Amino acid sequence: MIKIKINGQEQSWDGDPDLPLLWYLRDEAGLTGTKYGCGQALCGACTVIVDKEAVRACITSINDVAGREVTTIEGLHPSGDHPVQKAWRQLNVPQCGFCQAGQIMQAAALLMDNQKPSHDQIREAMSGNICRCGCYQRIENAVHLASTGV
Amino acid sequence: MNFIENPKKLRGFEKHVRIEKVSRRSILKGLGITGGFVLAAPVMSRQALAYETGAGKMPHGVVVDPRVFVAIAPDGIVTIVAHRSEMGTGVRTSLPLIVAEELEADWTKVRVQQAHGDEVKFGNQDTDGSRSTRHYLIPMRQIGASARTMLEQAAAKRWGVPATEVKAVNHEVVHSATSRKLGFGELAADAAREPLPSIEGLKLKDPKDFRYLTKGQVSIVDLRDITTGRARYGADVRLPGMKYAVIARPPVTGGKLVSFDPAEALKVPGVEKVMEVRGWPWPSKFQPLGGVAVIARNTGAAIKGRDALKIVWDDGPNGKYESVAYRKELEEASRKPGLVVRKEGDADAALKTADKVIVGEYYIPHLAHVSMEPPVAVANVKDGKAEIWAPVQSPGGTREDVAKTLGIPEDSVSVNVTLLGGGFGRKSKCDFALEAALLSKELGAPVKVQWTREDDIHNGFLHTVSVERIEAGLDKSGKVIAWRHRSVAPSIASTFAAGTVHQAPFELGMGLVDMPFEIANISCENPEAAAHTRIGWFRSVSNIPRAFAVQSMVGEIAQATGRDPKDMLLELIGSPRIIKLDSVKDLWNYGEPYDSYPIDTARMRKVVELVAEKGEWGRSLPKGRGLGIAVHRSFVSYIATIVEVAVDDKGKLTIPRVDTAIDCGTYVNPERIHSQIEGAAIMGLSLAKYGEITFKDGKVQQKNYDDFPVIRMDESPLVTNVHIVPPGADTPPSGVGEPGVPPFAPALINAIFAATGKRIRSLPIGKQLEA
Numbered sequence: 001m002i003k004i005k006i007n008g009q010e011q012s013w014d015g016d017p018d019l020p021l022l023w024y025l026r027d028e029a030g031l032t033g034t035k036y037g038c039g040q041a042l043c044g045a046c047t048v049i050v051d052k053e054a055v056r057a058c059i060t061s062i063n064d065v066a067g068r069e070v071t072t073i074e075g076l077h078p079s080g081d082h083p084v085q086k087a088w089r090q091l092n093v094p095q096c097g098f099c100q101a102g103q104i105m106q107a108a109a110l111l112m113d114n115q116k117p118s119h120d121q122i123r124e125a126m127s128g129n130i131c132r133c134g135c136y137q138r139i140e141n142a143v144h145l146a147s148t149g150v
Numbered sequence: 151m152n153f154i155e156n157p158k159k160l161r162g163f164e165k166h167v168r169i170e171k172v173s174r175r176s177i178l179k180g181l182g183i184t185g186g187f188v189l190a191a192p193v194m195s196r197q198a199l200a201y202e203t204g205a206g207k208m209p210h211g212v213v214v215d216p217r218v219f220v221a222i223a224p225d226g227i228v229t230i231v232a233h234r235s236e237m238g239t240g241v242r243t244s245l246p247l248i249v250a251e252e253l254e255a256d257w258t259k260v261r262v263q264q265a266h267g268d269e270v271k272f273g274n275q276d277t278d279g280s281r282s283t284r285h286y287l288i289p290m291r292q293i294g295a296s297a298r299t300m301l302e303q304a305a306a307k308r309w310g311v312p313a314t315e316v317k318a319v320n321h322e323v324v325h326s327a328t329s330r331k332l333g334f335g336e337l338a339a340d341a342a343r344e345p346l347p348s349i350e351g352l353k354l355k356d357p358k359d360f361r362y363l364t365k366g367q368v369s370i371v372d373l374r375d376i377t378t379g380r381a382r383y384g385a386d387v388r389l390p391g392m393k394y395a396v397i398a399r400p401p402v403t404g405g406k407l408v409s410f411d412p413a414e415a416l417k418v419p420g421v422e423k424v425m426e427v428r429g430w431p432w433p434s435k436f437q438p439l440g441g442v443a444v445i446a447r448n449t450g451a452a453i454k455g456r457d458a459l460k461i462v463w464d465d466g467p468n469g470k471y472e473s474v475a476y477r478k479e480l481e482e483a484s485r486k487p488g489l490v491v492r493k494e495g496d497a498d499a500a501l502k503t504a505d506k507v508i509v510g511e512y513y514i515p516h517l518a519h520v521s522m523e524p525p526v527a528v529a530n531v532k533d534g535k536a537e538i539w540a541p542v543q544s545p546g547g548t549r550e551d552v553a554k555t556l557g558i559p560e561d562s563v564s565v566n567v568t569l570l571g572g573g574f575g576r577k578s579k580c581d582f583a584l585e586a587a588l589l590s591k592e593l594g595a596p597v598k599v600q601w602t603r604e605d606d607i608h609n610g611f612l613h614t615v616s617v618e619r620i621e622a623g624l625d626k627s628g629k630v631i632a633w634r635h636r637s638v639a640p641s642i643a644s645t646f647a648a649g650t651v652h653q654a655p656f657e658l659g660m661g662l663v664d665m666p667f668e669i670a671n672i673s674c675e676n677p678e679a680a681a682h683t684r685i686g687w688f689r690s691v692s693n694i695p696r697a698f699a700v701q702s703m704v705g706e707i708a709q710a711t712g713r714d715p716k717d718m719l720l721e722l723i724g725s726p727r728i729i730k731l732d733s734v735k736d737l738w739n740y741g742e743p744y745d746s747y748p749i750d751t752a753r754m755r756k757v758v759e760l761v762a763e764k765g766e767w768g769r770s771l772p773k774g775r776g777l778g779i780a781v782h783r784s785f786v787s788y789i790a791t792i793v794e795v796a797v798d799d800k801g802k803l804t805i806p807r808v809d810t811a812i813d814c815g816t817y818v819n820p821e822r823i824h825s826q827i828e829g830a831a832i833m834g835l836s837l838a839k840y841g842e843i844t845f846k847d848g849k850v851q852q853k854n855y856d857d858f859p860v861i862r863m864d865e866s867p868l869v870t871n872v873h874i875v876p877p878g879a880d881t882p883p884s885g886v887g888e889p890g891v892p893p894f895a896p897a898l899i900n901a902i903f904a905a906t907g908k909r910i911r912s913l914p915i916g917k918q919l920e921a
């Protein structure tokens with residue numbers, strides 16, 4: 001039996017310990033905000049925060065996060081008003097929106113680590129997250145906005 | 151109860167009016183609750199607008215009926231139906247916003263409801279071809295104005311005053327003479343009993359009174375849900391008892407399953423069943439390829455189970471498809487005459503006598519859509535009925551195809567449209583929904599079919615592959631006197647009919663026969679090319695290779711004659727005029743009547759001049775940097791782009807700045823135009839720099855974002871500026887979703903030439919700058 005804490009709630013799993021966290025979250029726990037985009041840590045759509053770090057849930061097994069604290073987009077902020085989320089809305093970042101949960105989690109993790117990232121640091125930190133719709137200009141501006149106060 | 155007091159009022163449409171019973175929806179009181187009727191015909195009143203569109207010619211045409219699209223509850227909440235699919239363009243917001251504008255509704259009291267797939271009720275729902283605003287601006291205004299008129303009539307009756315004395319203002323109807331007011335909610339029930347006003351008599355708002363349209367102040371309705379993880383895409387649908395499936399499909403188009411061994415797959419924890427999925431022979435439109443499905447309790451288990459399958463395939467007739475050899479075939483075909491699809495003067499003769507002939511042979515490979523959300527669908531088929539939840543661009547077509555595939559009537563199929571995590575044309579094909587329907591029927595349980603990214607790349611409907619060969623003949627003065635363009639590419643029609651070797655009119659019409667230059671001798675030809683994989687629409691479609699070739703050739707001519715590329719471009723476009731294309735047999739013109747949407751070189755010149763001004767064409771740049779320009783008309787919009795590129799001594803490319811000018815006629819939401827054009831620059835850069843799907847032994851060689859890369863933030867342009875041409879009073883709306891892509895690659899390639907003196911004729915750029 002594997003125990004993990006997801007968005008503050010204790011959960012347990014007694015199935016395949018190698019099951020990627022992504023599919024546990026989406027299919028078993030019903031937390032569908034975290035997305036599948038590639039399954040190979042190439043796109044960042046599945047980004048969640050484990051303890052204080054952004055990780056790709058598609059290549060992280062449920063066993064890897066045993067006893068740790070996982071935050072998904074649903075748990076980022078109780079009312080959905082994390083500075084990153086607010087900045088995203090203020091700048092109308094999303095197009096289709098499918099990549100955005102991963103982008104937001106990545107940005108939130110970046111700001112935990114570095115409160116005032118430079119232009120280059122933002123571009124570097126966000127480059128693991130693909131947006132096929134091409135919202136990069138706004139994502140970059142929104143991360144900057146979130147870091148300077150929304 | 152008949153809503154049409156006098157059907158004759160709807161002149162010209164009487165024959166098409168059909169009454170349909172719609173069940174009462176308990177929550178929604180007022181307009182829209184008790185019935186619906188359909189005008190399965192274009193509703194374009196001459197008096198209300200100065201142009202016509204091709205909307206009426208789309209399957210099931212246009213429905214203009216407030217009772218189908220608008221409901222008002224007693225508490226005043228207005229529900230507006232969005233009948234087109236949201237894939238990132240903002241259409242789910244924009245179309246209801248048009249209704250709200252004319253209705254005088256307060257947007258904060260509007261809720262948007264997604265239509266299910268039902269084209270008899272809602273009219274055409276194919277969300278493709280950059281058509282939604284262009285076909286629905288006026289119908290949505292008419293719907294809003296009809297509902298507003300009914301509310302005004304109801305209020306006037308209640309007060310016993312003439313309807314001309316009352317006016318809807320921001321969610322209320324007002325009688326200013328007596329300072330009386332009634333909220334929309336209070337009037338809803340009465341308004342529903344008012345006769346439907348005649349469309350011809352409707353008074354549309356004066357654009358100067360717009361509160362929302364053209365302002366760009368309204369955010370998309372799903373913004374909060376998207377940023378909080380609550381937005382529901384196809385992959386997010388969960389039903390009680392739902393099974394999770396992935397499918398192993400034949401790796402070669404036209405291949406078949408020979409045998410499979412499920413033993414190892416069945417040992418994987420969570421895997422419940424392995425079963426064959428029915429496939430159809432190639433080509434068969436959007437029918438599933440067939441294969442072996444692994445059914446599990448979650449997607450992860452299904453994927454792991456599939457990895458453990460042992461399968462023997464018969465590769466069939468396309469087992470030898472190989473991209474290097476195929477390219478040679480296309481090149482050879484382009485060097486010989488082909489089917490002439492446009493002819494003015496005598497280009498062959500003029501090329502022979504020309505002082506100089508410039509030849510460009512351009513190659514653009516297959517591309518995959520790789521929308522962020524891979525194809526996915528949920529189906530529940532039970533007791534002869536099917537319910538589908540899927541991110542589809544054509545809900546009506548999906549309903550038809552599910553019915554046909556399962557052999558049940560269309561009435562027994564309902565299609566719920568989720569948000570689409572990107573579409574780009576891939577989700578116009580509903581094969582994934584058909585797979586889910588077939589599996590659910592056999593399992594007797596709801597099932598979700600999830601495509602992996604590898605499936606998406608291996609078994610998609612790819613963008614075609616083409617060689618575009620252009621020969622330009624110049625006279626002694628450097629004037630272009632002859633233009634021969636041969637375009638060779640397998641056609642999308644090959645996915646519908648075996649043996650197709652020529653492009654369809656809709657493909658020829660994307661940048662080949664509609665080439666806008668003022669040249670005396672023109673020949674456009676289409677030599678034969680047979681398909682060996684499924685070809686499909688990809689955002690901007692054939693405009694990608696055509697714009698790349700034509701606009702690169704402009705750069706080459708400028709280079710050969712020592713002219714400024716922008717001046718050269720304007721000289722080739724020539725005088726401001728409406729182009730006549732008498733020699734083109736079947737001019738597609740994006741399905742639009744040519745009178746409303748002619749090829750207008752004045753508008754084309756205008757976007758070139760605007761982008762040159764705003765994009766500071768001619769500014770001086772340090773060594774290793776260059777500017778490139780390109781213009782293209784597609785989806786009846788005009789777009790010009792300037793790209794600034796910097797290439798370092800290792801051949802590494804960065805894009806300091808992009809400027810794009812767009813003339814898309816009358817528009818609704820400039821903020822979403824900006825986002826579409828910003829995104830188009832990224833997609834254009836992705837395909838120019840990396841986009842290439844290749845085949846070997848009939849199989850796609852790429853598999854995921856590592857070997858089919860797309861642009862990431864660190865490579866994206868530092869700034870993309872969008873400049874919108876203010877529309878003339880009567881300029882009809884035109885496309886926005888697609889037209890931004892085609893000019894990007896040639897502008898970039900022209901910029902690379904300016905920066906390095908290197909002319910790239912084969913996409914993607916790949917390592918060509920490194921050598």
Ligand code: FES
Nearest residue numbers: 037039041044058
């Ligand atoms: S799905 Fe995990 S990185 Fe793409």
Ligand code: FES
Nearest residue numbers: 096097099131133
């Ligand atoms: S918004 Fe569509 S993929 Fe990023």
